[in-house]
Amino acid sequence: MFDVNQIRKDFPILDSQVYGKPLVYLDNSATTQKPLCVVEKLTDGYLHHNANVHRGVHFLSQDATDLHEGSRRRMQTFINAASSDEIIFTRGTTESINLVASSFGETFLQDGDEVIVSAMEHHSNIVPWQLFQQRRKIVLKVIPFNDLGELDMDVYAQLFTERTKLVSVTHVSNVLGTVNPVKEIIRIAHSHQVPVLVDGAQSTPHLKVDVQDLDADFLVFSGHKVYGPTGVGVLYGKRQWLEQMVPYQGGGEMIQSVSFEKTTFNELPYKFEAGTPDFISTVGLATAIDYVESIGLGEIAQYEQQLLDYATEQFQQIPGMRIFGQAHHKSAVLSFLVDGIHHYDMGLLLDKMGIAVRTGHHCAQPLMQSLGIEGTVRASFSFYNTMEEVDKLVAGVKRVCGMFGVK
Ligand code: PLP
Numbered sequence: 001m002f003d004v005n006q007i008r009k010d011f012p013i014l015d016s017q018v019y020g021k022p023l024v025y026l027d028n029s030a031t032t033q034k035p036l037c038v039v040e041k042l043t044d045g046y047l048h049h050n051a052n053v054h055r056g057v058h059f060l061s062q063d064a065t066d067l068h069e070g071s072r073r074r075m076q077t078f079i080n081a082a083s084s085d086e087i088i089f090t091r092g093t094t095e096s097i098n099l100v101a102s103s104f105g106e107t108f109l110q111d112g113d114e115v116i117v118s119a120m121e122h123h124s125n126i127v128p129w130q131l132f133q134q135r136r137k138i139v140l141k142v143i144p145f146n147d148l149g150e151l152d153m154d155v156y157a158q159l160f161t162e163r164t165k166l167v168s169v170t171h172v173s174n175v176l177g178t179v180n181p182v183k184e185i186i187r188i189a190h191s192h193q194v195p196v197l198v199d200g201a202q203s204t205p206h207l208k209v210d211v212q213d214l215d216a217d218f219l220v221f222s223g224h225k226v227y228g229p230t231g232v233g234v235l236y237g238k239r240q241w242l243e244q245m246v247p248y249q250g251g252g253e254m255i256q257s258v259s260f261e262k263t264t265f266n267e268l269p270y271k272f273e274a275g276t277p278d279f280i281s282t283v284g285l286a287t288a289i290d291y292v293e294s295i296g297l298g299e300i301a302q303y304e305q306q307l308l309d310y311a312t313e314q315f316q317q318i319p320g321m322r323i324f325g326q327a328h329h330k331s332a333v334l335s336f337l338v339d340g341i342h343h344y345d346m347g348l349l350l351d352k353m354g355i356a357v358r359t360g361h362h363c364a365q366p367l368m369q370s371l372g373i374e375g376t377v378r379a380s381f382s383f384y385n386t387m388e389e390v391d392k393l394v395a396g397v398k399r400v401c402g403m404f405g406v407k
Contacts, residue, residue: 002299008384010035010291021354024389029174029202029333029380030358031224034288041287042229045280053279054253054270068279071286072269075234078289079200079219080210085239085268089277092233093201094124096220097168099235099272100197101128103245104166104218111137113165116189118143118151118180119370120173123363125199129168143169145370149176149325153184160192167196171203175362175378176325177308177333179207183214190215195241201225205382206304206331208297211236223281228288232281235272242268249274300383304332307381307390314394320406321397324376332381335362338397341404343375349400350377355393 008014011033016023025033045067051060053068069084076084090096109115115129119142129140141164143156151169167189172179186196195217203209204221211219218241223232237245247254247265251274256264265271292300311334315321320339337343347359360375361368368374379393401407 002295002303002383004303004384004386007295008386010037011384012036014384018354018356019352024353024355024385024392026379026381026385026389026393027356027358028205028382028385029225029362029378031230032205032227032382033384034229035227035291037291038228038284038288042280042284045283049283050280052276064279067283068277071282074286074289075236078293079204079234079236080212081236082212083239086236086242088235088237088242088269088272089282090220090233090235091231091278092222092224093122093199093220094222096218096233096235097124097197097199098128098131099248100168100218100220100237101132103248103272104241105129105132105136105138107245109136109138109165112139112163114139114141114159114161114163116141116143116156116159116164116167116169116194118169119145120149120151120176120178120364120367121168121170122174122199122201123365125168125170125197126366138165139163142366145176145178148327149173149178150327151178151180151185153181153188156185157188160189160194164192164194167194168199169196170199170201171209172206172331173325173364173367174202174333174380175335175364175367175376176327177330177335178325178327179203179329179331181329182216186215186217195238202331202333205292206297207301217241223285223288226285226288227292228285229278229281232278232285239268242272245272247271247274251275253277295383303383304381307385307387308332308334310387311379311381311390311393314390315397318394318397318401320401324371324373334379334381335376336379337373337376338401338404338406340406341400343377345404346377346397346400349403350393350396353392353396353399355396357393 053065197218200221219236254274324335
C-alpha cells in the first residue's frame with residue numbers, strides 16, 4: 001500500500017526547516033532527494049568495498065568489481081535492455097548525449113546530414129549537436145509543439161528526407177511536463193530506417209521505461225534524478241550501433257592493447273568507459289532503483305498524477321494564472337506565471353515561505369522563445385510530496401499575488 005507518510009521517513013532532508021518553516025521541496029525535476037538506503041550504501045561502499053575495479057587480482061578489487069557489474073545488470077533490468085553490455089555508465093544525461101553526438105556523429109554523420117530534435121529539448125540535447133556542427137555541417141530540424149504543449153506529429157512525419165540520420169527527443173519535457181509519444185516517434189523514424197535517441201532524464205523517475213518495448217536505439221538518464229547519487233548516469237545503446245561507433249574518450253579500461261604504433265579497443269561496454277568509473281555511485285544508483293521499484297513505478301505515476309490534478313485544479317482558480325503545458329498525457333510538473341509578477345519575484349517570495357521551486361528558463365531557452373516568454377516558475381512533484389504541500393504552494397502563490405495587488 002502506498003503510504004506517503006511512511007515514505008517520507010526514508011528522506012531525512014524532508015524534515016528540514018528553512019527560515020524557520022518546514023521545507024516544501026518542489027524542485028524534483030532539477031534533482032530528487034535521496035533515501036537513507038542510498039546514502040548508507042555509498043558510505044558502506046567507501047568504508048567496506050573500496051578498491052579500483054576491473055584491474056586487481058586481490059579480494060577487495062574483485063569485490064568492488066562484482067558490486068559495480070551487478071549494478072550494470074540492475075540498470076539492464078530497470079530499462080529491460082537485452083544485454084548488460086548495452087549499458088554504458090556515464091556522468092549523466094548530458095555526458096550520455098555528448099557521447100552519442102560525438103561518437104555516432106563521427107561514425108555516421110556527413111556534411112549535409114540531418115538530425116531531428118524537438119522544440120522542447122533541454123539544452124543538453126541541443127548544444128552537443130551544435131558542437132558537432134564544428135566537425136561536420138549537419139542540419140538540425142525541429143519538431144514544433146502546439147498550444148497544449150504537444151508535439152506536432154504531422155509536421156514530424158514530414159521532416160524526414162534521405163539525409164535524416166537520427167532523431168533525438170525528450171521523453172518528458174522538464175518544463176511542460178508533456179509525455180511525448182516516443183513509441184510512435186520511434187515507429188515513424190524506423191519506417192525511414194532512422195534510429196532514435198530518447199532523453200529519459202524526466203521519464204525514468206516517473207514512468208516505467210522499457211527500451212525493448214519502445215524499440216529505442218539509445219536511452220539516456222541521470223542517476224540524481226531517480227533518487228540516486230550525483231555524478232553517475234546511463235547511456236543505453238543497441239549493440240548494433242555501439243559496436244560500430246568510434247570510442248568517445250581514450251584512456252585506461254577502454255583498450256585491449258596499446259603500443260605507440262597501434263591501439264585496439266576493448267569490447268562493449270568498456271570501449272566507452274575510459275578511466276576509473278564512479279564505482280561507488282553506480283552501486284548507490286542500483287540501490288536507488290531497488291528503492292523506487294519497491295514502491296512501484298505504477299503506484300508512483302498514479303500518486304503523482306493525483307498531486308498534479310489537485311494542484312492544477314487549485315491553480316486554475318487563481319486570477320491571472322497562466323499554466324504552460326496542458327498536454328493530455330502529462331507528468332507532475334507545473335510551470336506557471338501570474339500576470340504582472342516576474343517569475344523570479346514569485347520564486348524568491350515562495351522561498352521565504354519555505355517552498356522550493358525553480359524559476360527561469362530551465363535550460364530550455366528555445367522552448368521559452370516558442371512560448372514568447374523569458375521564464376516560468378516551476379513546481380515539480382515527487383511521490384514523497386503531499387496534498388498538504390500542494391495546499392501550501394497554492395496558499396503561498398495567493399499570498400504573493402496579494403502582495404503584488406493581483407486579485
Ligand atoms: N534532459 C532533460 C529533459 C532534463 O530535464 C535534464 C536536467 O534537468 C537534462 C537533460 C540534463 O541532465 P543532467 O544535468 O543530469 O545531465
